Amino acid sequence: MAIKKDPVDAVVVGMGWAGGIMAKELAQAGLTVVGLERGPYRNTAPHFQPPEIHDELRYARRHGLMQNLRRETNTFRNNPRQRALPMRQWAYGQGAYPLGEGLGGSGVHWNGQSWRFLPWDFETRSRTVERYGEEAIPPDATIQDWGITYDDLEPYYDKFEYAAGISGQAGNLQGQTQEGGNPFEGPRQRDYPLPPLKTAYSGLLFWEGAERLGYHPFPSPAGNQSQAYTNPDGVAMGRCLYCGFCSKYGCEVAAKSSPLTTVLPVVLGLDNFQLRTHANVIRVNLDDTRTRAVSVTYVDAQGREIEQPADIIVLAAYALNNVRLLLLSGIGQTYDPMSGEGLIGKNYSYQFISAVSAFFEDRVFNPFMSAGAMATVVDDFNGDNFDHTGLGFIGGGFIAQFTGEAAPINTHPVPLGTPPWGSEWKRAAAENYRRAFTIITHGAVLSYRNNYLDLDPTYRDAYGQPLLRMTFNWTDNELRMADFLTNKAALIAREAGASDINIFRLARTFSIVPGQATHNNGGAIMGADPATSVVNPYLQMWDVPNLFVVGASAFPQNTGYNPTETVGALAYWTADAIRNRYLKNPGPLA
């Protein structure tokens, strides 16, 4: 028998960016809120302090801050005819998409690349049809518009940037193009709260090369604070030390935008909020009408089943787990790729990364002086920023020189053709550690009929529940786009003066083994029409209006950018709709 807790106004499942923002906004509106997080409590101190946090083996190789696969993983296959098998291990710092677990979620160990999507991204389908005609949409692509526009979300992007202390250089202030920023970005009402991070020497060479080719380089927007900062909620953050232990690590000086350094300190200080860690939610319970969610059931650290009733239920358990919880709870109709019926699990999408390593004979870099989002970027080939006529694909991505990870287990570049071990390797590793940098391309993946999520028929988690099954592969659109972007990246590398380059093209078949983009999207997508979307534009379930599903699960297809700022902006947008409209008149917001 489950232990039943006293009802509260709202329960939030997952304490990452999405859950942290929702919990704070709802609690500040006066609601009693319970936050449930399956992982442990952790914070800047004592958990992320040096010297122990500066441990590449533990954090970057063994994924010390991430999901323990022993309890839960997902299964994977490339197409519906294959048998899906579990992702069993994070292999040596690899594993396609390491997942977050614990207070702050992946927001603790992300890089901080903080992007607004392009206005085009919200209207991918209609604008493509408008410019190139219906036939430009790849066969089997199930892309659709978001049901909201960039302009709707702009104030909430702004809110996220100021709450999170994003460093950057505006490229478009109220329609005026700004020198040194991204000329392709949508108009913003005001500049970033903090100036951009410094540019690495590698970034400078990339910048100069890109500029000579006629592109428009700019410093990446960064959730790494270029200066000490106090956000509008009064939370103070430190200044980034460019410490070189950023992606996959927690920040020792609270200079990385994280739920732990922004929204959680506020909500944890409110008496009407209660945090419960080690609380693994296993389902959402509906009433008999199936139109109202009454509670969630979770298993606590001692193995007890506990039911928490609430008037508002928010799933913010990451894109993949949001979808899994809907499926486990039997909410909505599971997508079936054969018939095309059903919506839960439909339009799963991902992202690709390809890379070019550039080697220099006459240049010296200090790659360990780096920050998670310290980068120089060109956006000339993202979204629809360029004419796609005759290219054979739609969408695009950015090309960037990221400083990122530079600790030597994962990073010891050697020119192609160097044997992987022995004295010759050793010499090449010694010579090139300071003489190379990497340029990445970061490209959009559309949504397709045969890329989707459902429950695995065979494999189960430690609680006895079916694992999520992912069916995914690249299609021609991504492969052509990746080749196009990779060639551009190689061009920039040459123009920057590289004497030698290694090109890492996108493998023709997606594999979950190598580390790559951590950006899973879709499966509970938003839209203006209940026939083609799971949640309405306020991330509210069409069928169950007191259930909100917040996260990248709502993206109808992916863009060329990292997702998190848009996840954050959507959370603020949704919270705003709940505070200002739903609470006065609980019911459908659209």
Next chain:
Amino acid sequence: MSSYVSRRNLIKSVGLAGVARTLPLGFGAFALAPEMPRLPWPAPQQEGAEGAGLTYAFLNSEEQAFIEAAVARLIPADELGPGALEAGVPQFIDRQLIGVFGSGGDWYLQGPWVEGEPEQGYQMRLVPQEIYRAGIRDINLYCQETYGGPFAELAEEQQIEVLQGLQSGEIALQDVPAALFFSTLYQNTMEGFFADPIYGGNRNKVGWRLVGYPGAASVDYGALVEEYYNRPYEVEPVSIADIQTGEASHSHE
């Protein structure tokens, strides 16, 4: 004078703010960062005689001999400096094997066990302890048959030949796919050569010295990024152990 924030001070200052529920106590302490003096820190003492402390918890004597020989071929001692053996990589591997990594403690290990596509990742039941144990036995049987002795007793060129055969999968082993064994050994050797010395490898930070990596010290590079454009920032590397033991730790008061 210090190259990084004193650990004690840092914890004190972050502790106040990091767990504070009231706002905005802030991270005022970090305003100090720009003035934080940098180099030099004292060179940590050199480690004792080679060979000291070569103890094992998991590997048996046959396995110890194999690993010591194999890692020395993968990263040899040469004119560029010590190799994996001198760096303590065998001890690193041994300690990894006795712990969470060795037993696949954070792997998903529920069946059914089905052979999948390479894109689906590792699907075998064997955890690293078993990969090493079964693999080394298999390889020594192969060496015995082919060369008349166990791997550790072969000539260096023969050992290289065997390692190449394992890497390419040309050598077939009884229980463990040769390429799996090789890649496990290879990844762990790289880890042991470059990981922080607290794990038993990278002794005297030889891996870091080789490539010019400054290590784990918490330096404020903010002021140095531009100062060191096209110029190597070269320092005595500092490890977690150096800081924990006070070898490289001093307060900036």
